[in-house]
Amino acid sequence: MRVTADYHTHTVYSHGRGSIEENVKAALKRGLKAVGISDHGPGHLFIGVRGGGALRRMREEIRTLRRKYLQIDILFGVEANIVDLDGKIDVPEKMLPTLDYLLLGYHKLVRPRSVRAFFWLAANLFCGWLKLRPAWLRRLNTAAICAAVRRYPVAAVTHPGLQVDIDTAELAAVCGERGTLLEINSSYGEKLDGYVRTALPLGVSFLCSSDAHTPERVGDFAAAFALIRRLKVPVERVVNLQADDREKQEE
Numbered sequence: 001m002r003v004t005a006d007y008h009t010h011t012v013y014s015h016g017r018g019s020i021e022e023n024v025k026a027a028l029k030r031g032l033k034a035v036g037i038s039d040h041g042p043g044h045l046f047i048g049v050r051g052g053g054a055l056r057r058m059r060e061e062i063r064t065l066r067r068k069y070l071q072i073d074i075l076f077g078v079e080a081n082i083v084d085l086d087g088k089i090d091v092p093e094k095m096l097p098t099l100d101y102l103l104l105g106y107h108k109l110v111r112p113r114s115v116r117a118f119f120w121l122a123a124n125l126f127c128g129w130l131k132l133r134p135a136w137l138r139r140l141n142t143a144a145i146c147a148a149v150r151r152y153p154v155a156a157v158t159h160p161g162l163q164v165d166i167d168t169a170e171l172a173a174v175c176g177e178r179g180t181l182l183e184i185n186s187s188y189g190e191k192l193d194g195y196v197r198t199a200l201p202l203g204v205s206f207l208c209s210s211d212a213h214t215p216e217r218v219g220d221f222a223a224a225f226a227l228i229r230r231l232k233v234p235v236e237r238v239v240n241l242q243a244d245d246r247e248k249q250e251e
């Protein structure tokens with residue numbers, strides 16, 4: 001198997017360790033044809049991109065790097081947070097057209113957009129700590145994520161079911177309708193088996209990514225490949241994956 005693009009990488013603009021340029025260089029070293037920079041949206045209390053100007057600065061930096069590194073596509077994305085029950089995200093509306101693509105992920109500890117959202121996020125935090133999975137909360141979570149997928153042009157939902165209890169089948173159905181991908185995230189490996197197993201028979205397509213927080217991990221798909229083999233996910237269901245005869249040498 002071979003992946004030619006990694007669309008989920010973080011930099012110092014959120015809580016990654018490398019600069020955008022270091023991620024680009026790492027992607028080139030791995031032989032990727034495209035790399036996406038997708039830092040956490042500004043609504044995260046601790047790890048989001050800081051200040052409204054950060055996204056604009058990132059876009060400018062990426063424009064400059066595109067002129068320097070012509071041999072690779074450098075894309076500007078965001079891993080947006082869901083901040084309300086109606087699916088609203090934390091990326092300013094006017095920034096959306098300036099992005100090359102939008103990722104969507106549920107993360108704890110984001111700034112809620114309403115009082116109801118505050119109680120919803122708090123309920124997820126407490127139920128997570130107490131290892132409770134009430135059906136009413138699962139319904140709210142699923143409805144919020146599905147609403148976001150319907151509301152925005154979401155390219156892929158990152159690490160579905162991580163940090164939040166959802167009805168994967170319902171999310172996969174909505175993503176299938178909207179052409180939104182579900183991510184096979186190489187930073188979480190076996191934790192994501194359950195969701196892939198549920199989503200697989202439902203016809204939705206997948207995106208493989210590293211979720212690298214250091215340049216060294218850009219293009220590292222080892223755990224995703226292991227999951228794909230373990231669950232026998234057909235190569236053609238993963239949009240950035242190709243069958244490759246050179247597999248043996250590459251590993």
Ligand SMILES: [Zn+2]
Nearest residue numbers: 079105158159
């Ligand atoms: Zn994430």
Ligand SMILES: [Zn+2]
Nearest residue numbers: 008010079211
């Ligand atoms: Zn991420």
